[in-house]
Amino acid sequence: MITFMNNSDSEEEPCNERTSLMSAESPPVPSYQDGLQASEAGEAQAHRKRRAGSSRGPNNLAGGEMSGSRVPVRESALENEEEELTLKYGAKHVIMLFVPVTLCMIVVVATIKSVRFYTEKNGQLIYTPFSEDTPSVGQRLLNSVLNTIIMISVIIVMTVFLVLLYKYRCYKFIHGWLILSSLMLLFLFTYIYLGEVLKTYNVAMDYPTLFIVIWNFGAVGMICIHWKGPLQLQQAYLIMISALMALVFIKYLPEWSAWVILGAISIYDLMAVLCPKGPLRMLVETAQERNEPIFPALIYSSAMMWTVGMAKPDTARGPSQQTWDAAEDGREHLRSPSHAESQMSERRSPVPTRPVTSLEELEEEERGVKLGLGDFIFYSVLVGKAAATASGDWNTTLACFVAILIGLCLTLLLLAVFKKALPALPISITFGLIFYFSTDNLVRPFMDTLASHQLYI
């Protein structure tokens, strides 16, 4: 499997970028948002009451009349309101993230269960040089720990490299790197995946058809991810490449190493995002300072990313509006529930008299929560490994799935409370690992015995 190992060099890069940006989202700068909220609060109240029956998401910035005089009076009260609104939108955003994570996991589990290729051990990546075929337990443990150390150090080096590049504004290099890696993912891995799936189901396909299919898939994918494209298509592509990456990991990481790596990565994530000198935190803060989006190829966003080129609303609106617009252009609210809902589109029609504000609403609306692709990948790796190696089959997989979703829920709750970039991995992975090991060893014999006697609890 020499070829694979060579490819894995560049393949690791996207993986590292993804892992490095797993939770790197800058929070919205609350200051001018507060100001905005303050001025809109009056209309917001009225609008909210009207929309009480709908899905918990009044678009409070409907009003648009930003009377600056109201700002100082309502500051304190409105900060509370803003927090409440943030928490209220929580449910919708949680679901917006549940769905893609679930989809990714389903794809991975389905593939693992059906395609033999991904569970065969055909060699290892060069990043995990120590084999796990050793006879003694201690040696195996040692090897897996060493593998983990190597992997984590590779990831750290890559992340620091990326942050340095970003800091010194070598954008071309970063973009080139990203494009190269996503190209490879989209074409090479898809080819392999498709080949294996076709082999499993014994479907014949000739090379020209294959070429056309993969070419189309890859080209559309590149455009969608790196440039503009319909939101759902972009989300679908991101889910697919996360699933492909996760499958590669599941195949090429030896067993114990995989679990230790998962644990170590969540600790690393925790430190990298929360420590003041952590690389991810520096990345996030730099992006925030420059008011720039973080690379679109590495983040999953649940709502439309606003690209430059949208008409700005009427500039005769006042200073606060301007600051908001400027930030609006660049600001991908990384990982913060925004104060807008994507269902607000139907609200625009009853507001024909204020076309300017409706545009503003449109800009506000299309923001959601963002999650790094590395998170997707590692969640799927956990569930996929559970599906592949657990002897309790579906019970374990299901347990890990629920555990990860609950972890995600809790993380989003913490996000709503703390309002800054948070690592998405630790809580979910911890829950997932606990549930995997306990379900596999404790619950499985219990359920098996129950099932054999057909007892029900």
Next chain:
Amino acid sequence: PAFGLFLFTIARDPLRIIILIAGAFFWLVSLLLSSLIWFIAVKASDPQDERLQKGLLIFGVMFSVLLQEAFRFLYYKLLRKAIEGLVALSEDGCSPISIQQMAYVAGVGFGLMSGAFSMINLLADALGPGTVGIHGDSQLYFLTSAFMTMVLIFLHTFWGILFFHGCEHRRWWEIAAVVVMHLTVSGSSFCNPLYVGSLVPSYLLMAAAAAWAYLLSGGSAQNLRRFLLCKC
């Protein structure tokens, strides 16, 4: 049917989905703890003794039932706190989801998880080749398992409603009734493979629980008649 319930009533509202998943999580944790206890008991005892193993199994089942109900109670407490939070957050002073809806969703969550755990390995094996009951066991294994699982899911749903209602109004006898019912149903499954002993009482209990829950939720015979008549 349970999945249909899910699709029609829960999948719309994101909050309900979260409550559902959290309910499933709580059930899972209770299962984990009960299997931990059972595992320890088994390891500590003699593996050769059949009767002891069977006894331990029964003990495990009962303990698990009690733990499930305990976790249902814990979940109730958590949801109470959450409802207070939601009421505080909402603008017009009433929460977007009532405690009864939550009870229903929590019940469905519990039920789905328990049903999934009971059935899914069976389903996976059923896809493969084989003959049912080839070693002299009942040939109706799959069928009865399916029915039993379904009745259990529904029962969990109704028990959720009853339980929360009992907690709300401080009627301890309701809660005790739920626990007793659960124990009875699990106990009746000990009669397997004498299916008459387990399926029939379970279905009867389910009908009773359904009627009770319906009445508690504010329905009445009149409502039912109106609903049915209006349709046709």
